[in-house]
Amino acid sequence: MSKNVSNNHIDGNILMFNPSGEFFFSKGIAAFERNDLVKAKKYLARAWKFEPTEPIIACQLAIVLTEMGEYDSSNKILLKVLSEIDPYMVECHYFLANNYAYIGNYMEAKKHVKQYLKSAPNGEYTSDAQELLEIISLEADEIKTTCLTENHMEYEDELIEKQEHSRKLMEDGDFDGAVPLLEQMIREYPNFWPAYNNLALAYFYQGKSKESVEILQQVLEENPGNLHALCNLSVLDFYKGKNVKPLLDILKKVYPISVDHRYKLGVTLLILEQYELGYHWLKKILHDGNEVEGIFFYWFAYAAYKMGKMNLAEKAWKKLLLEHPEKDGQEPWKHEEIPMFTK
Missing domain, CATH: 1.25.40 (Serine Threonine Protein Phosphatase 5, Tetratricopeptide repeat)
Structure with missing residues (x-):
């Protein structure tokens, strides 16, 4: 950031102080480090107003907005930096990837994280970006395999209704009512993994432990990394008094x-x-x-x-x-x- 020293001068007995962008930037950083996001946003916005072409101020403001959950506003600033202020501020691509991932736009997230890795193969966030890319890929793959095929699109409303009905039955403890409905869903939609995971839980509470584990293992074989299956398997093992450390170690890294x-x-x-x-x-x-x-x-x-x-x-x-x-x-x-x- 440019060293824009604030101007001070004495007018009679009054010390006049004219704050600069750097002054507000420092105040914003201090507030951010105290986790006072409201003040950090306020000061950094003022700093950027003083120095609208300073990319570091803009990026820091975007980071604060991300922490506040204002992903859209953060993205607008980051895109503005890349398009109008400093196209070589490649860190913006990493920040954008994080934001898009948080709101579930995995296509845009993957595009920006790949752009960052291409532009900065040894950059400050390279390791984090590579990990983010793996996570995005897993999330996107699970969504893709969970989605309906074109042949089933006309039955989407029916599937959603059945899914909600089965979920309600399970929450009410009516596993005998949920099981036939879930079994039907699996026959009709063999790639709809949520039905498999819920059926595994329903079987377990019916006392069918073996069938429950077999279903979860099938899911993990056909859809590796399925988080719901990993979670369900670890919980079932825990209920049965088995050693869950291997699965727990995996979950702690997720x-x-x-x-x-x-x-x-x-x-x-x-x-x-x-x-x-x-x-x-x-x-x-x-x-x-x-x-x-x-x-x-x-x-x-x-x-x-x-x-x-x-x-x-x-x-x-x-x-x-x-x-x-x-x-x-x-x-x-x-x-x-x-x-x-x-x-």
Whole structure:
């Protein structure tokens, strides 16, 4: 950044101070390091107003906006830097890739992360970019294999309806009702992996442990890296008292991007008694401003309770009761048994 020293002069007995872009930039960085994102955004926006052609200020502002979950605004700044200010600021491609990945636009994310790796094969973020590319590829592949084929597009509404119905049956503990519906879905849509994963859980709660494991192993053979299958298999092994360390080591290295995957991983880690990490992923969902279903607060309350954050746990439980009043009196701190894992 250009060294734009602020101008000070004395007018009579009054010291006049004219702040510069560098002054506000320094204030913004200090606020960012304190995790005061609101002030960081305010100061960096002022700094950029003073020095609109300074790419470092613009990029730092974009980073703050990303941390605040304002991905679209962040992307606009980063694209402006590349198109109008400094096309050689290749770090912008890495930041864009992260933003697009967070909002689920994996095509754009992959495009920008590849551009960064091409432009900066030994850059500051090369290692992180390579890891991000692997994650994006896994997420995109799972979505691709989960999607319906063209021949099934006309039945999409019917499939969604069946999926929601089966999910509701499982949440209500009606596994006998869910199993035939899920078995039918698998016959009709053999590449719809969510049905396989839910069927595996339903079989387990019916006492069909062998069939449950066989289904999960089939999913992992045909769709390697399927996070839901990995999570389900680890939980089933945990319930059976088996050693889950090998699977847990894999899950600890996973950095999910989609809200669904973060929720699944967070709940799984809570079941596996990895409370701090489970709490981290559920809290991140809220921190990013995502809309959540009422049942989310069941697990968030459980996580907060296990972390010793009782005020937060009680607030989360109150939010759960707004949509699920039947849960009243079932607070995790009143019942020590492990909650049922149905999603």
